[in-house]
Amino acid sequence: MRSIILTAILSVICTPLLALDQKTDSRSAIKKELAKPVVRGGIVFKSYCAMCHGERGDGLARAAKLHGVTNLAIKPNSQKYYDKIIRKGGAAVGRSEFMPLWEEELSEEQINDVVSYLMVVGDAMYRGEVVFKTNCILCHGLKGNGKGRASVLYDPPPADLTHSDKNDQYKRMIITYGGEAMGRSPAMPIWGEELSKQEIEDVITYISTLLVKD
Ligand code: HEC
Numbered sequence: 670m671r672s673i674i675l676t677a678i679l680s681v682i683c684t685p686l687l688a689l690d691q692k693t694d695s696r697s698a699i700k701k702e703l704a705k706p707v708v709r710g711g712i713v714f715k716s717y718c719a720m721c722h723g724e725r726g727d728g729l730a731r732a733a734k735l736h737g738v739t740n741l742a743i744k745p746n747s748q749k750y751y752d753k754i755i756r757k758g759g760a761a762v763g764r765s766e767f768m769p770l771w772e773e774e775l776s777e778e779q780i781n782d783v784v785s786y787l788m789v790v791g792d793a794m795y796r797g798e799v800v801f802k803t804n805c806i807l808c809h810g811l812k813g814n815g816k817g818r819a820s821v822l823y824d825p826p827p828a829d830l831t832h833s834d835k836n837d838q839y840k841r842m843i844i845t846y847g848g849e850a851m852g853r854s855p856a857m858p859i860w861g862e863e864l865s866k867q868e869i870e871d872v873i874t875y876i877s878t879l880l881v882k883d
């Protein structure tokens with residue numbers, strides 16, 4: 670619950686920041702378009718779907734047991750299929766009626782966003798991008814260069830992840846246990862309680878794509 674509230678608060682803070690930062694993002698136009706709905710879709714998913722499907726759509730949630738269904742994992746499928754089952758509910762596509770219909774509860778935008786999110790959750794790099802943009806950009810910046818909007822508040826400043834000389838094991842440790850445990854600034858938060866092991870692996874995969882060689 671705490672992480673849902675935190676994600677919701679962060680999303681309110683980050684959405685306008687993302688819009689600002691995105692003007693200077695160097696990646697392709699298509700990816701820029703895709704990134705925002707996916708990030709928003711991840712927030713919709715955590716708020717409305719995770720209680721049954723699990724935080725990562727892997728079906729490992731407590732409510733799944735209540736419905737007597739043991740596996741609520743969302744399998745890779747077409748955009749059309751996701752769109753239909755989400756709008757019309759499970760019964761409409763010959764699946765369990767415990768999958769609610771969402772077209773009355775969610776806005777058009779929320780439905781499109783959560784479909785975009787489901788299209789990318791099968792990909793570790795994209796999953797990591799969602800984790801990064803939801804939790805890290807305020808300090809490390811959209812490009813990971815350490816120049817996020819809140820970076821001025823910290824001394825030492827948030828690390829420039831585009832020029833990090835640390836290996837994955839070190840990153841895993843500092844992300845999981847926080848800066849202080851590693852003899853660094855306590856301003857680098859402890860993420861081991863907020864993020865799952867999988868999310869931490871995914872964000873490590875993503876930040877490795879931000880490295881700039883020069
Ligand atoms: C009350 C529990 C519950 C909630 C909340 C819920 N679902 Fe479902 N969902 C189910 C059940 C049950 C199924 C059907 C499983 C089956 O028949 O095999 C399902 C099936 C699905 C499927 C098809 C999975 C597949 O691999 O065929 C998708 C996609 C899906 N849900 C997306 C969502 C999204 C997106 C949300 C949030 C907006 C959501 N669900 C919220 C219970 C839920």
Ligand code: HEC
Nearest residue numbers: 804805808825826827828833834835840848853854856857
């Ligand atoms: C509140 C600000 C803040 C947030 C949010 C934050 N960090 Fe940090 N992070 C820092 C600071 C400050 C440092 C540098 C600490 C130092 O140099 O003593 C740091 C350092 C790091 C380092 C070490 C890099 C290196 O090369 O030494 C990694 C990796 C890192 N952060 C990853 C993340 C990830 C991933 C997230 C999101 C899940 C995140 N951080 C969120 C402030 C933050």
